[in-house]
Amino acid sequence: MTVNAKIAISGVTKRFEGAGGETVNALDRVDLDIADGEFLSILGPSGCGKSSLLNIIAGFEESSSGRIEVDGEAIAGPAPNRGVVFQEYALFPWLTVAGNIGFGPASRGFRQSEIDGLVVHYANLVGLQGFERRYPHELSGGMRQRCALARCMANDPDIMLMDEPLAALDALTRVALQDELLRIWSEASRERMKTVVYVTHSIDEAIFLSDRIVVMTPRPGRIRGEFTVPFARPRQAEIRVHDDFHGLSDEIWLMLQAEMGR
Amino acid sequence: MTPEAPSATAMRQPVAEEVGVRRTGRSTSWLYYVVLPVLFVVVWYLVTDVVAVFPPALLPSPVRVANAFVSSTASGELPGNIGASLQRILYADLTALALGVPLGLAMGLYQRIEKLLDGLLSLFRPIPPLAWVPLAILWFGIGTVSIVFITFLSAFFAILVSTIAGVRSLDKLHVRAALSLGASRRRLMTHVVLPTTLPSIFTGLRIAIGVSWMSIVGAELIAASSGLGYMINYYQQVLRTDLVIVGMITIGVIGLVMDLSSRWIERRLLPWRQGMRLP
Numbered sequence: 001m002t003v004n005a006k007i008a009i010s011g012v013t014k015r016f017e018g019a020g021g022e023t024v025n026a027l028d029r030v031d032l033d034i035a036d037g038e039f040l041s042i043l044g045p046s047g048c049g050k051s052s053l054l055n056i057i058a059g060f061e062e063s064s065s066g067r068i069e070v071d072g073e074a075i076a077g078p079a080p081n082r083g084v085v086f087q088e089y090a091l092f093p094w095l096t097v098a099g100n101i102g103f104g105p106a107s108r109g110f111r112q113s114e115i116d117g118l119v120v121h122y123a124n125l126v127g128l129q130g131f132e133r134r135y136p137h138e139l140s141g142g143m144r145q146r147c148a149l150a151r152c153m154a155n156d157p158d159i160m161l162m163d164e165p166l167a168a169l170d171a172l173t174r175v176a177l178q179d180e181l182l183r184i185w186s187e188a189s190r191e192r193m194k195t196v197v198y199v200t201h202s203i204d205e206a207i208f209l210s211d212r213i214v215v216m217t218p219r220p221g222r223i224r225g226e227f228t229v230p231f232a233r234p235r236q237a238e239i240r241v242h243d244d245f246h247g248l249s250d251e252i253w254l255m256l257q258a259e260m261g262r
Numbered sequence: 263m264t265p266e267a268p269s270a271t272a273m274r275q276p277v278a279e280e281v282g283v284r285r286t287g288r289s290t291s292w293l294y295y296v297v298l299p300v301l302f303v304v305v306w307y308l309v310t311d312v313v314a315v316f317p318p319a320l321l322p323s324p325v326r327v328a329n330a331f332v333s334s335t336a337s338g339e340l341p342g343n344i345g346a347s348l349q350r351i352l353y354a355d356l357t358a359l360a361l362g363v364p365l366g367l368a369m370g371l372y373q374r375i376e377k378l379l380d381g382l383l384s385l386f387r388p389i390p391p392l393a394w395v396p397l398a399i400l401w402f403g404i405g406t407v408s409i410v411f412i413t414f415l416s417a418f419f420a421i422l423v424s425t426i427a428g429v430r431s432l433d434k435l436h437v438r439a440a441l442s443l444g445a446s447r448r449r450l451m452t453h454v455v456l457p458t459t460l461p462s463i464f465t466g467l468r469i470a471i472g473v474s475w476m477s478i479v480g481a482e483l484i485a486a487s488s489g490l491g492y493m494i495n496y497y498q499q500v501l502r503t504d505l506v507i508v509g510m511i512t513i514g515v516i517g518l519v520m521d522l523s524s525r526w527i528e529r530r531l532l533p534w535r536q537g538m539r540l541p
Contacts, residue, residue, distance in 0.1 A: 078442040094460070104443035136534075151439075
């Protein structure tokens with residue numbers, strides 16, 4: 001275990017009872033250290049336990065055994081220093097964009113003037129200025145996810161947990177938001193790099209965004225391999241057509257392919 | 263030319279439909295609402311004042327009813343009865359809200375509470391409110407308390423059932439999002455559970471107003487000495503059918519106004535529902 005790990009996951013197992021009464025190992029003895037300020041992607045097909053792992057780190061679910069420490073302390077339930085962005089946005093439909101972004105600071109007892117300032121700042125950061133008084137149902141999918149991102153960041157969490165945040169979007173919006181995500185992340189991390197744990201089933205998305213990629217395979221959910229992404233930051237959209245990008249993509253694909261054909 | 267003719271009509275069909283759609287547009291759609299009521303009054307007038315099909319004591323003409331309306335309004339009798347009924351509705355429905363919403367939230371959130379109460383409540387719910395009239399008269403006598411009690415019962419179950427259904431629609435992701443944003447349990451209740459439930463509470467309130475308006479009139483027929491229900495029953499006994507009809511129309515109009523205004527309030531208070539409303 002590295003000494004300076006931001007998130008230290010050791011021996012995490014998640015078992016639950018399947019429909020037929022059999023025991024399903026969603027996660028099987030997962031060990032993973034995530035460094036401070038790292039952008040780590042967990043990549044894998046559906047059912048590999050990647051979302052389960054994220055939910056356990058978030059504190060939404062408990063592991064059957066094993067331990068997760070953040071800054072050296074075992075986690076106990078959800079906390080505002082571990083922000084979450086969901087695939088389905090999970091915006092509060094009864095609140096406006098401003099209400100959603102301000103929800104975290106308001107929950108933590110900030111004064112209204114401070115909340116208003118944070119709302120303006122983060123709405124600008126994600127490109128939602130002018131939409132503060134709209135309700136989520138009046139926004140497009142891409143704008144909803146921007147709003148969810150701003151809501152998460154308004155709490156200034158050290159860790160951002162993202163569960164396939166772009167999976168519900170169309171291909172073009174998705175690529176555009178990948179670029180945006182990196183820009184927003186680096187701007188929000190100006191004072192201190194935020195650690196990101198990003199769950200996805202898209203190889204290219206994982207490569208484009210991450211410093212490191214962990215590949216998981218299902219039945220039982222295990223970490224099968226690890227890849228370091230060599231591209232420097234800030235990353236330009238063009239690296240997607242770089243030969244090294246394709247090389248890495250093929251390598252990961254072959255690993256997944258071999259596992260799936262097992 | 264002949265083979266082309268059917269295709270030409272087929273082409274024109276959608277245009278005709280478009281025109282039809284335009285005619286039902288906002289500017290003239292209110293006409294649809296008044297055509298039949300006006301026709302109804304005309305027919306009523308024809309079979310009473312023009313050709314007296316029914317004896318006036320059984321079915322007075324619309325003119326006599328209008329006169330009765332004016333005189334009973336002027337004497338203060340009608341407004342007094344309206345006031346008495348509305349006041350009872352207000353007491354009953356506010357009490358039903360005050361008890362039904364917290365109980366519904368508790369039953370929706372905690373399975374143990376629901377299991378504990380469900381048996382008892384399921385037993386009481388099918389009893390029609392009017393079946394409580396005899397006991398209510400024995401317990402509370404004739405008057406406001408009895409009426410409010412009976413009306414409350416009918417409103418309470420509507421609000422309770424809707425509130426429980428509303429809590430059930432709570433989205434797990436909203437709860438998770440709120441907790442990860444730092445919401446306390448208390449804030450989770452007031453800022454997530456309650457807003458989720460509010461649309462259902464409103465639906466429950468609208469149903470409650472409807473059923474309590476029906477049961478209040480029924481209860482007033484028997485257990486009151488004022489109110490619109492009492493009024494129509496009293497004038498039936500003295501054969502003043504014109505005043506009976508005045509009372510009935512008033513009951514209908516007030517019921518309609520209450521429903522429309524609660525919809526209006528709902529739209530103002532819950533603007534986000536616009537996006538989820540079914541046509």
